[in-house]
Amino acid sequence: MFELSLMCPEDRVETLSDALEALDALSVSVEDADAQTDAERALFGEPGMPAPAGGWQRSRVLALFPAEAVADEAAQLLSAQDFFEGCRVLGIQAVPDQDWVRLTQSQFEPVEITPEFWIVPTWHEPPAAARQIIRLDPGLAFGTGTHPTTRMCLRWIARNPQPGQRVLDYGCGSGILAIGAARYGATEIDAVDIDPAAVESTVQNAEANGVTLNAGLPELAQGTYPLVLANILATPLKVLAPLLCAYVTRGGNLVLAGILERQADELKAAYAPYAKLDVADSEDGWILMTARV
Structure with a gap:
């Protein structure tokens, strides 16, 4: 394979990437051309949301092609386009053949939730100390155990098991939180999402873990639950305050995540008419908030 390397400004990244895909690039990736320098700029969004920008001020766009002649033709075609103004070809180089599946898998290791509770990709053996595990591979739906919000929710579940209880995720x-609840004794679990792809992912992951649950769109949720979990984002959590609190059985637990430390007071105010939220955990600038309803 051969890699075509291009430099472009932030406002051309999407157009250039689309053009490369139209030219049958096997893959297209974008890097910060100023990485590892004083000009490096972080580019991360909140969980489940796109990054705040499509690229960096100086972005390096890398495209893989099956042959050098194909990569060279793509470079010539792009250079002739009006939208290529401000961009430039950095070069074409051979890329050694690799086992890309194995290389990708090597980037994902088991994730510790507690010393006895781990998230383990299917290609890994569980750590010797693991007493509870969830088998989960990286996928399209948010929630692989690598983000602090997911880890904090799972830690809370491990420390507050709900044997025989109804749970709403x-x-x-x-579906990772629903599966975690099942691992710690919950027996009637409803997992809902507005995204049908997430529902399908939850079903598949539950089957892979031998867990029985009900997964569907939000209207699946009915009645009340001793435990309601919601790892979303601060803005929708504020809007959903009356709905989520209404789902909690009197005296039950509400567990919320996807909240930045600076958003704690906003969430407390939004939930004040229904429940008293407190910060129960924090990690890397994110917090877990809980309440007894």
């Missing part, structure tokens, strides 16, 4: 993503 609202905004289930991959």
